[in-house]
Amino acid sequence: MSIDIRPADNAPGSARSPGASYQDLLDSDSRPENVPAVLRWQSNEHLGSADIPRRRYVDRDFHQLEKERLWSKVWQMACREEDIPDVGDTLVYDICDLSFLIVRSAPDEIKAFYNACLHRGRQLKETDGNNFELRCAFHGYCWNLDGSLKQIPCEWDFPHVDADEWTLPQARVGTWGGFVFINPDPAAEPFESFLGDFPEHWTKWPLEQRYKSAHVAKIFPTNWKVVQEAFMEAFHVVATHPQLLAGIGDANSQYDWHGNYSRAITPNGTPSPHLSFQPTQQEMFDAMSDRRLDEDPFVVIADGETARSTAGAGGRFRMAEVLGARADELSDAELSDSIYYTLFPNLHPWGAYNRITYRFRPYGDRHDMSIMECMYLDPWPEGTEKPPAAPIHWLGVDDDWTDAPELGMLARVFNQDSFNLPKVQRGLASLRKDITLANYQETKIRHFHHLLSQYVGE
Ligand code: FES
Ligand SMILES: [Fe+2]
Numbered sequence: 001m002s003i004d005i006r007p008a009d010n011a012p013g014s015a016r017s018p019g020a021s022y023q024d025l026l027d028s029d030s031r032p033e034n035v036p037a038v039l040r041w042q043s044n045e046h047l048g049s050a051d052i053p054r055r056r057y058v059d060r061d062f063h064q065l066e067k068e069r070l071w072s073k074v075w076q077m078a079c080r081e082e083d084i085p086d087v088g089d090t091l092v093y094d095i096c097d098l099s100f101l102i103v104r105s106a107p108d109e110i111k112a113f114y115n116a117c118l119h120r121g122r123q124l125k126e127t128d129g130n131n132f133e134l135r136c137a138f139h140g141y142c143w144n145l146d147g148s149l150k151q152i153p154c155e156w157d158f159p160h161v162d163a164d165e166w167t168l169p170q171a172r173v174g175t176w177g178g179f180v181f182i183n184p185d186p187a188a189e190p191f192e193s194f195l196g197d198f199p200e201h202w203t204k205w206p207l208e209q210r211y212k213s214a215h216v217a218k219i220f221p222t223n224w225k226v227v228q229e230a231f232m233e234a235f236h237v238v239a240t241h242p243q244l245l246a247g248i249g250d251a252n253s254q255y256d257w258h259g260n261y262s263r264a265i266t267p268n269g270t271p272s273p274h275l276s277f278q279p280t281q282q283e284m285f286d287a288m289s290d291r292r293l294d295e296d297p298f299v300v301i302a303d304g305e306t307a308r309s310t311a312g313a314g315g316r317f318r319m320a321e322v323l324g325a326r327a328d329e330l331s332d333a334e335l336s337d338s339i340y341y342t343l344f345p346n347l348h349p350w351g352a353y354n355r356i357t358y359r360f361r362p363y364g365d366r367h368d369m370s371i372m373e374c375m376y377l378d379p380w381p382e383g384t385e386k387p388p389a390a391p392i393h394w395l396g397v398d399d400d401w402t403d404a405p406e407l408g409m410l411a412r413v414f415n416q417d418s419f420n421l422p423k424v425q426r427g428l429a430s431l432r433k434d435i436t437l438a439n440y441q442e443t444k445i446r447h448f449h450h451l452l453s454q455y456v457g458e
Helices: 022-027 060-071 191-195 198-202 224-229 242-247 281-289 307-329 332-336 410-430 443-456
Strands: 076-080 089-095 098-106 109-114 149-151 170-176 179-183 211-220 254-258 261-266 338-343 347-349 356-362 370-378 393-395
Touching (some): 060 443, 076 098, 109 179, 224 356, 224 370, 281 307, 307 332, 338 443
Parallel strands (some): 211 393
Antiparallel strands (some): 098 109, 211 370, 356 370
16 A cells, blocks of 8 residues: 555644554554554545534435435445346345346346336336346336346237337446445446555455355434444444443544545554553453454463454464464454444445444435444355355344344444434434534544535535
8 A cells, every 4th residue: 555645743633542553553463564554554634624514414305415416326335246146136226216126147247227117117126036037027028137128018019119229227337345336327437446446455355255144234213324424433432332441442543534435443452542540451352352252252361462462363263264374364453453444435344354344325215214234244264165145134223233143242232333323313303503523533424424525516
């Protein structure tokens, strides 16, 4: 990585928390030679301190703008490639009132059709499945998997339909990291230029060599950005997840952005600068393993080891089962820290071998309801067949994250996050000002709104 944009000292946005910086922690890694360049990369140009308009979260009119100028124009993740592994597999991807049918039309070809019959407009498919042709259930108009018109029922009655002109309209398709992206805008920039140098961050942690082992979607009674922004900073840890403080450098997180992506790195196995005492290495480890209990039960830190070196050693041991010798090339940092990326507008893959990926979007055409999805992307042992993708598990507004046991201990942390969010939406209705962001710790949220402004034009 070559980019290094750092603000001058004393510039707004250059202030940092007391305590060890993330770069200091990397210096003490027990495998310094394993620390990838991407963790040394820093890029944080201050984007100003202006408030974010409250209307972006509460106004129906702003939702209309997002529909017309964001979701109809932007590259967005529709599904994983393993969701449609076989020719004829179809997946319905809905965004606001638009519906797309993502189709594996050939072994190496994926198409995204507008999910509407060209006769009288019925959705071609309303559920995922496998089809050897795309036949409308209303009157039976039928298309081939490549979108060409296959059959007109009672063709004698449609002399005015030219089969060549009745190919299904398509959105553009791009793939990266095992994700399938679409863009409804024929004039949009190429997918590769939209990604920019984002793929360079993933060369050591290839996401295309993962499969979706869990997929949970929960509906929230809030604007989609309210939920998304709760997962873009560690500033809330002190108030929302106080049980983690002994083992998390919350306010020492590093925040970066460049192009269409941003990143936060929250170090674990290091004490929060909010604490008035110095926890032991064991206390730090136990606090970080509060989230990892499924993986690290009752570990005692050996003499001379630290919470981070112990998490690193345990992680290398566990990952060796799947990654083989490549596990030995991982640093403590990659096995300890929370490295959370955002690819604008709504895809949040976590770095290294943390298996979390989030996606956030409106629920149906609602400006005041949204969907948060948590996918676990796991590697699978080399030389074995890629396991099938887990089906989606829906949770309603009133369902608890612990109703999805496949999420493990993380469900309890999500419950803490989720508790605030409907109250945020309620509060926003009464708020008589705009949203104020921290200069540094809320970098990712400001970067998102900076890009959103470019799309919606305000
Ligand atoms: S609406 Fe599809 S065949 Fe009539
Ligand atoms: Fe949280």
